[in-house]
Amino acid sequence: VSATPNQRRAPRIHLQSSEHDVRIEIVTIGNEVLSGRTLDTNFAFLARALEAASVPVGWHTTVGDGLDRIAEGLSRALERADAVVMTGGLGPTPDDMTRKAVATVLGRPLQLDEHVLAHVRERARSRRTGKLLPAIESQALVPRGAQMWPNPLGTAPGLLIVEKGKPVILLPGVPQEMEALATEHVVPYLRERTGLHVACFTLRTAGAYESLLHEKIASVPNGWPGASLAYLPSYFGVDLRVTVSGEDAAQVEAVAERAYEELRACVAPVIYAEGEHRIEEVVGEALAARGWRIAVAESCTGGLLAKRITDVGGSSAWFDAGFVTYANAVKVAELGVREADLAAHGAVSAPVAEQMAEGARRAAGAHVGVAITGVAGPAGGSEEKPVGTVFIAVVTPDVAAVRAFRFHGTRASIRERSAQMALDLARRAIQKLPLEAKLE
């Protein structure tokens, strides 16, 4: 991470423009997605990449693997959309039906394409097996007139067919392959066919309910012509996302600038980041800015806090060590938690959280220590300390504090919220801000 907090703040409003007007439908193909067993991260990636390039996605549809379902999905999409992007069903196995369905709907019979065959063979050879499996060659049968975008990571290439002026784009379903093809070819290609001036920005908040934010913001957005404000709640807090669009680039930009200042003024004390900046990145940058290093100790989050800090590339510059101390004996041996306090207050208590944070900091020789101890459930709750009771402690060269929370939800959501609030507390302590979020 090279940017300082101030550099990150500068390009806060994302502004783009272009010439024509194209509205996209994305069609996901696959029983595994339709059954809910596989999350459709391909769609999310494509939609974000297209939005960032100001290409508006109008619809998203998911259909099963069957020939008829894929054909119906494409036919309906061609009725309303100006371009169609389909993902999935291009692989070598018999349940991969997309090329056949597209050939049927567009009346373009499948033909063996020598360029695609050469690409498929080359890609298959570079794999570890060294073997060329006959099924893989079937991927070179493509609808007549299809143009190929080579797949740098797999055997199924991206295909482009322009049918009566409408692009129909086929991409493999393997995420890395789809992402590489989308970034290199699909987004730039569709970018050239779009047109609207769009500006957008996101303010990310933690520690305040959606309804409280709404009360604070009230009717302020009524003064922003062409703008929409969305409240996006998640385990991480509530993101406030403003999108301004219109035909006049200067006005779009002016409205976005005003909206940005006014919205910030409403909710400043609970904003932890802007755009897609994550709180673990903010914490990393804050540590780097001070030249500090961090160590963490976790009980109920079981490694999630360390995992999130080290999700950030280059985090070895500010992260020293994490201690996942489930057993009480390990809390004593590794972190120096006092057995008397474990006995008197229990492992889920303010004194133990404080001693864990201090112990992690001392054991790793770090500047900052953060600790989480709590009851994530489903078992382990008591009347005094029900499931969701969590203590979070932070210690820096300037300050030491512990806060108590009572989270609701599942084991997974309690763990996620605990890690998020620990990161927010660390951020506040490192940046020398008030340790408690207060809107007023």
Added chain:
Amino acid sequence: VSATPNQRRAPRIHLQSSEHDVRIEIVTIGNEVLSGRTLDTNFAFLARALEAASVPVGWHTTVGDGLDRIAEGLSRALERADAVVMTGGLGPTPDDMTRKAVATVLGRPLQLDEHVLAHVRERARSRRTGKLLPAIESQALVPRGAQMWPNPLGTAPGLLIVEKGKPVILLPGVPQEMEALATEHVVPYLRERTGLHVACFTLRTAGAYESLLHEKIASVPNGWPGASLAYLPSYFGVDLRVTVSGEDAAQVEAVAERAYEELRACVAPVIYAEGEHRIEEVVGEALAARGWRIAVAESCTGGLLAKRITDVGGSSAWFDAGFVTYANAVKVAELGVREADLAAHGAVSAPVAEQMAEGARRAAGAHVGVAITGVAGPAGGSEEKPVGTVFIAVVTPDVAAVRAFRFHGTRASIRERSAQMALDLARRAIQKLPLEAKLE
């Protein structure tokens, strides 16, 4: 986790049947989903819950927050589906348009419902603020004739409108609230209106490419009438999912039984679990069965391995401690890694992986130690040890081993694959299986 491995294996085939034939369309509402910023976990949850109840989901569509878009989405869904479930847009803020759009399409004007109002008021009071915000009361305006399902976790209730015999169901977009309403009301309600005999099972594999699995399985599925086999690749390996459907319950069950035996025979050495059973659960059960406890040490995965082991409720019964040792000094101080080996072989090496596993085991007083050290990128690679180079070590009372991997992909995918292969290696060592997956 109370089930032993053998108990888990028994209900391997999921078999269900019912009376009528209904095909569902799920419509997700929200710019934040259409923009790709929010993953549509609501859809995935609903689809899985409905599939488990043998209610076939035929289509999934995502539309933006606008009144026209929601109305168009509902109109199109009513054309082809027998029931429509819509999620999102029921909240108290002005971008929540679903009730209004549904009222327009169905010609059922919004009316204040006293029962819903009472529910909304009661739910709002139980929140921490104690305050009743006027916007929240707007949630009691519902399309004429709507029936309410109370929301146990929030203010927006689920709504059911039966329009010309077709159920239209509206659910809030907040995941926990949607999930509670779906489980308690929506699935049982739709379950009563469905009909097909369906049997399905999943075999989960790790360590073999999709194309190699396909070569081993070849034409075996041709002998399974009414069955489909899907290959579902992910960071965790390849899931093989078989679905058998038909009008004759006995035949469906017989085909599923045969398919199960034949598919297992093809790929037995790489199967780590069945159904939705996760490898961290398998590892936990294997440890519990032996009465063993585990400790882990991680470098490049930064806590992910400990996090996955402790994702399992009750894991304190077999998990003692995790050490996230990023800094070399911490590897030496906490795990007893020899400085000479760090100097001679580097932190990413087989000897250091072995010493980390042994050190974690010793420090925690556990039976099993597992360690990961590698280069997750994006920086830190060299010619000799490029990004993706990972060493994984395991030590148990019976065996000690270290394996070298070269993963491809992003920082996130390298970390996920590393944790998965560490769990698979641990599983094999604890269950006293061959440590290397070999298909032949």
